[in-house]
Amino acid sequence: MGYTLVTGATGVLGKAFCRRLVLTDDLFLTGRSEERLKDLKTELLSLRADAKIVVFPADLTDFTEREELFKFADEQGLKFSGAFLVAGVDTQMAFEKYTHEKIVFQTRVNFESTVAITHGVLARREKDLKILAVASVCGNQPMPYFALYSATKSAVINFFSALRHEVKDAKITTLIPSSIPTREDVKKDIEKQGWTGKAAAKSPEYIVEKALKALEKNKAKITPGFFNKTVCVLQKITPGFIKNTIIINKFKNKEKDAFN
C-alpha cells in the first residue's frame, strides 16, 4: 500500500483527518511549517507507533516547492494510495479591498495547488487510489462579499465532480462542509450566528467520519449534517435575488483574513 498525502495537515481539520487516517494509512504530510509537521508526526506516532510518516514542508502557492515535493517523493520511491486535499484559505472581504497578492494567494491555495497536487499524485499512484477534496457549501452558489472564496470552492466542486468520470478506477469524493469550529476566529464567528450557527456547526471529528464513509462508498459529494443538507436543498429552490439579499446582509459588514 502507498502513502496517503494530506495537504493542510497542520491545520485544524487537517489534523483531525491525520489522527483518524494514521490508524489505517501511512502518511505523507505537508504544510508550511517544518516544526509543526514534526510535532504532528510525533503526536501521530503516539497513536500508531509502526505508522510510516513522511513530512515535507511546502508553500503550495509556489510552483517550485510543489515540484520539490514530488521530486522528494520520487527520490524516496514513494507511491500514493490516497490524497486528502484539505489546505484552503477562507479570506473574506469585499473584492475591491483585496490586494493583488491576496487574490493570487487564495486562488492558488484553494484551486491551483489542489489540482496540481492531484495531478502529481495521479502520476505516482498505486492501483487503489482514494481522493478527498475539501470544498465548502460556499461553493454551491455565488456569494457577494465572499466572492473569491465561493468561486474557488465552486471550481473545486466542479473539477472533482468531472475528474471522477475520467479516473473511474479511483474513489473520488468532494467534501462540501458548512460550519466547522476549527480556528478560534471561526469558532467565535459561529457563536455570533446564534441558533443557525449552532445548528450548522459540526465538529472536525464528525466531519472526518462522514467524509471517510462517503469516500469508502465512492459518493460524488458529501455535506455532513441534516440541517446543512436541508439548507442546501432550500438554496437550490430559492430564487437568486432572495439568496443574494440574504448573503449580502450576512456578509457585507464582516471580514475574515487569517492568512496575513
Ligand SMILES: NC(=O)c1ccc[n+]([C@@H]2O[C@H](COP(=O)([O-])OP(=O)(O)OC[C@H]3O[C@@H](n4cnc5c(N)ncnc54)[C@H](OP(=O)(O)O)[C@@H]3O)[C@@H](O)[C@H]2O)c1
Ligand atoms: N472551518 C470551516 O467552517 C470550514 C467550512 C467549510 C470548508 N472549510 C475548509 O476546510 C479546510 C480546512 O480549514 P480549517 O477550518 O481547518 O482552517 P485552518 O486550520 O486555517 O487550515 C487551513 C490549512 O490550509 C493550509 N494552507 C494555507 N495556505 C497554505 C499554503 N500557501 N501552502 C500550504 N498550505 C497552506 C494551512 O497550512 P499551515 O498549517 O501551514 O498554516 C492550514 O493547514 C479549508 O480548505 C477550508 O476552506 C472549512
